[in-house]
Amino acid sequence: MTEFHLDSIESSSSFVTTPQEKPHWWSDDGNGWQDSYTARQRIFANGQQEITISKEKHFIGREMLPLPVSKRGTSEKRERNEADAGRRAKKNVRLCCKEINADRLVTLTYRENMTDRDRALKDFKAFVRRVGKVKDFHYVAVIEQQERGAIHFHVAVHGRQSYTLLRSIWQSIVGLGQTGQQMGQANVRDPHKFGFGRNGAHKLAAYIAKYVAKEMDCRDINQKRYFRSRGIVLPEVNTWRISSTDMLGAVQTAFAVAAEFGLDGVQTWCNNALQTVWLATAPRSGPPVNLCPF
Structure with missing residues (x-):
């Protein structure tokens, strides 16, 4: 370098x-x-x-006296603080994606209208744990909730992925419906699918980061906006x-x-x-x- x-x-x-x-x-x-x-x-x-x-x-x-700090969640500037936190989270997601050289986007979805955030997070943690037993799995993930309430995950990763492996693990975790149909789906896209071209991997970081700033009704003050694997150290x-x-x-x-x-x-x-x-x-x-x- x-x-x-x-x-x-x-x-x-x-x-x-x-x-x-x-x-x-x-x-x-x-x-x-x-x-x-x-x-x-x-x-x-x-x-x-x-x-x-x-x-x-x-x-x-001369050094100025520090301003008083409100207890978490009680500040009169809650909306502005939330907006600032959203911008910081968006920046961190972008930087983490670049640090792991993310060039693929994995999307994990449900067939049903999944609105239970706790269950979705439990499924995602199980997915990461099981994939990690098979391969080194560094990721940066964002949870998104659509207007109808459906929850799904966008996961930025590096390198070619075994679509069959990811799909089979996710579907085994989500399970089958009452009539035996698969209730989960996994899709993998590379930068070319977004029109970013040969040098566009760094643009994928900005693409996934935009989901962090979206308002999510299911998110409380102590709920995370994004998730990442261990060992990502920013420069x-x-x-x-x-x-x-x-x-x-x-x-x-x-x-x-x-x-x-x-x-x-x-x-x-x-x-x-x-x-x-x-x-x-x-x-x-x-x-x-x-x-x-x-």
Whole structure:
């Protein structure tokens, strides 16, 4: 894997390497809230990367007293806290999928209108345990409830899967109906089925992550939004401040950092109102391409 050459990028993009010192663009005495752009980068084991650059406020001065914390579930800002938790869960699902290099999506469904969350989770745990006895099974799973109440699972995995094995295990757990029909089904799809193409495995992570943010009536405050196998360790975040003072400079910096590993299958998202740019790439398949469209 190519080493992250921070020195060379800093020289070309005017990075601030000593954030504890007062940057030249601050016009006051350095005390109080200061606005600056902060860059964050994650590099995954297979070469994928995510880069976020956003404008943030940093407090320079005496430490402020901590705000009181409400008991779980009693905050007056419950709806906003739930929305924030949903965004964090969505981000974690996406990152975990990239870390295991998920490139297949397994969907576990019921023939009947399954609305019992406890029973569904019990079935899913049995499925994971039995598959794990046959093969190494690393996964990131999301439970989804449709408008009619039916529950099913989306499971992101890596590599070719034995459809016959997964289907037989799931059907044996769910059981037969009164007339002897199978009451469970398992389907496996690869990135090509989603139209993502050869370098689109990293887009599968965003696809499954969207289910986490959906409102689920069956979910109480202490119920999990997603599930993952043990041993998934996310890469550390490289964080630094940059000297750009506008969004154009932030976008150019994001592409300059990403070009260190290549821009294969690049995905971008930019919001001028939020002063944030996000960039994600697929594993590099050839020589790095150092191109920025801005």
